Amino acid sequence: MKTLKSIDLRTLKPHKLTTAFSTNQGQSSSSLSLSKPSQHTLTPPSTPEPPNTPPITQLSLHESILSSQWHFIKHVSPNLTPTLVSTVLYKLRANPDLILKFIDQIEPHRLNIQYHCIAIAIISRLPSPKQALQLIKNVINFRVSTNREIFDDLVGARERLDISSSIVFDLLIRAFCELKRADEAFECFYMMKDKGILPKIETCNDMLSLFLKLNRTETAWVLYAEMFRLKINSTVYTFNIMINVLCKEGKLKKAKEFIGYMEGLGFKPNVVTYNTIIHGYCWRENLEGARRLFEVMKAKGIMPDSYTFGSLISGMCKAGRVEEASVFLEKMEENGLFPTAVTYNALIDGYCNKGNLERAFSYRDEMVKKAIMPTVSTYNLFIHALFMEGRVVEADDMINEMEGKGMAPDAITYNILINGYCRSGNAKKAFNLHDEMLSRGIQPTRVTYTSLIYVLSKRNRMKEADNLFVKIMDKGVLPDVIMFNALIDGHCANENVDRALCLLKEMDRMKVPPDEVTYNTLMQGHCRKGKVEEARELLDEMKRRGIKPDHISYNTLISGYSRRGDIKDAFRVRDEMLSIGFNPTLLTYNALIQGLCKNQEGDHAEELLKEMVSKGIIPDDSTYFTLIEGIGKVEKFMESNGL
Template identity: 60%
Template sequence: MDVLKLAIAEGKLQSGVDLLKSIPTRGSSPISDLLVRALWECGKVEEALETFYYLKEIGVRPRIEICNGLLSAFLRSKKLGHAWRLYAEMFRMKIPSNTATFNIMINVLCKEGKLRKAEGFLQIMESSGVRPTVVTYNTIIQGHCDRGRVDIGLELLKSMRERGISPDSYTYGILISGLCKRGKLAEASAMFSDMEEQGAKPTAVTFNALIDGFCNKGDLETAFTYRKKMKDRAIKPTVSTYNMLLHALLMEKRNKEADELLEEMQKKDELSPDAITYNILINGKCRAGDIDKALQLFEEMTQKGLPASKVTYTSIIYGLSKSKRVEDGYSLFKEATRRGLSPDTVMFNAMIDGLCSGGKGEKAFLLLEEMERMKVLPDEVTFNSLMRGLCLQGKVEEARELLAEMRRRGIEPDHVSYNTLISGYSRRGAVKEALKLRDEMLSLGFNPTVLTYNALIQGISASGDGDLAEQLLREMAADGVGPNDGTYIALLEGLAAPSSVD
């Protein structure tokens, strides 16, 4: 076997047909089986199929194990059409399918998205006298859960139990993961308890699904409870376990706990932070305003040979912009493109927002043109940033013209678009225009937010119309919009501002 694989690897054996022609072969031949296996194990599935057809031509009937191995090779290499052609040849050659054959072909159907046919194959399997196994059901359950149809997966679990087939750890893991992705965390926890009661041992993958589900919900207490259960059962956490918990802690600004968790991770010899870990940490430091630490992590990541992605650059560009280091962010943006990273909409938005906040609107509009050249579609966030930049420069009319430009491009303005313009007009003292925009916003079905009211109150207070300001406060209460600190600051700033005539 090793000699055959070496010959294939060195290019001395391109096809098994010539070799077999030199060997008198009839019936079943060990050399023919070894040859077909060596070809598919070297990734030459087409050559393996060619050899299979030659064997059929000279009357050799390959063993079912060889047929199944070749079917599996087609499945792994995503040559699903080849798998069906081989399966049809097996049928014509009267090579009876066994459990493994049916399981492979059911997997092929699931990969093709033909899940109803996969379930129908169960009946064909049983009518052929072959009993489905837990692997059979796991394959179909996985297919449904991958497509978000966990309810059908649960029905199949019930069906397999009725047939006397006990679910294993993999069955439970698939369903728990599917439930967590759908946000059905109570059901996932109940299934985990059932899993342990039935004696099926959870794996790190099972725990990671639960930890991820509860982290996404913001329930870190339960997430850490499952991490403790991992330890209690001597199941080692993976890099993914730490990444999910680190991300959740940093999103809640629990930076000290995140640092402690990272330190714990680094003490484990078998675990090393990966590119995802660094992206999480860099993003967390940028959100916390610690841009110097983020840049230090970026340098450390590069030194370790971990590839910086668009996500990495976007986080740092955002952090630099918030730290009023817009030019540094722009340089980093250009560096990313030089390194062959094509900026996406999110990355462009981070840079455009930074430039607009830093009073560099002209550069921001040049980036919009660059987006067009690179065929990267802007979205409402892109235009909202550009509007805010123009409003900060007092160019409110130009900002308002962007509403029409958005619609021309098929982008619908959102409540942020209107709040930005309302704020721009209010700061300039153009209260009537601000109120007109508020009415337009209402006519489109957008409910005013506390930011809408704050902007209006500031402008109205500055104009000296205290009665209208009080009316807006009452309107806020009627709409169920509670005032915040910004509301009272807007009121005081408006009163302190020089009065203006609209």
């Protein structure tokens, strides 16, 4: 039997490959026919050309959408022409639910604003406005068209589709409101007005509500006046917004009068109406006005709810009337109303501010018994109070308890901790907490950085404080007057008044108005270096800028002149202080006595001591020490003054 020689496939070139498959009993067979190779290299078989894709027509695209062939549509989307897309969108006007699915298959840059506006106009007729709103927001966020262009294209789409409803324009305004873009919303309102189209009252209410949230009360009144002129009828919700606007402006009397105005138009105020004004009174700490309105609403048959009682309790606690607030909590429960964590937090805050932590903790326990879980805010109140009393270990225990219950510290928690450690001078711990904030993805706030600048300034680490200040601004955190004051105080304490004055100019450049603390600190810095005239100029500058000097301002100048021995100037400042209604304080008398003793006017100093005692101002150790040291007759002086 002959043995087959092995074949070297590298010397063969396939000529024809035929494979036959047989399904008989699951078996397969194949036949291989090889011709004599003409070359000694292996050439792969050529890949057959794919069949040409037939051209896409309006009909085929429309049918593919109706049959949900989304994979095919996505594949051919790069070949879709503007005319084709526009026509198919128009043909889909009877199937608005398919519009968004079709658009999702097309790359955004292949759809221009006209296509989007046709789609928006069609899907705006769906029962829910959610999809249309989202598409409008997408168009707005693309930032490829102006508000005018979007509006005009919606007008064109509406006309082409022969849609009589104006809902698409209301949705455009609503989208701008949800994006908190008030100016654009108001611009669309005027464009609607120019077209003779009136927005719905709900749309106007959305705009009014946004202006209120953004504290743009003047703009709210402009819109309200336009609504009145266009005869867009208000609702109770509209009136409640405008009453809230008046309360924010502090016009509580007018807010009450507005109730009569809406009643005159046939509208009945509801509990929200009264709650809004009661909250306004409580916010302004006018509890008597809030209580009177509380009785009025009950007399009119409008029953107070949990928000009514919560506002009053919060207002009482804010005013320090915590016992009265506790009584109101009992009344609330007697009326079958349930307090919330916010209500209890107000009471806890009130008692913490009074230093009565035992009562504050009793309310925490009461919350838990009623299955009202303490919030992060609850723990923040206790942590702050414990830090203020120097009970740092207990504050740390509260943090552990909070985390043990699955509540993560927030930015406020960290700010409390950082501020507490900064006040105690523990810069290292404060900066470690700052780093921990960042590691947890919590962004430090202006309050955080102010505390860190404060501790660096108090520890005379001014270079680090300046560097941190620069980093803060690089991060886009805008400093406020408190942060500037912390930095100015540090430089003045380190006798670098020139740098502190540069910071004052920086405040002006950044439009951060300085306050009396800013100027008092700078005046003290000058007086430490004996530059009392420069301090006097700062006092005059304060007045020119409309900043009222306080006791500290005048006492700083009096001390400056007295230390320098210019006692006549010191008394002139004292007289100026009296002329504007400020009574001298212990600091005033101590500074004047120091100046008199420095000038060896002991008799006059003793007379001043008697004057201050007659006015009920009790001398302190500094007063007596200055007199004893200045007069030099220690035994006689002590004996004559009963010491």
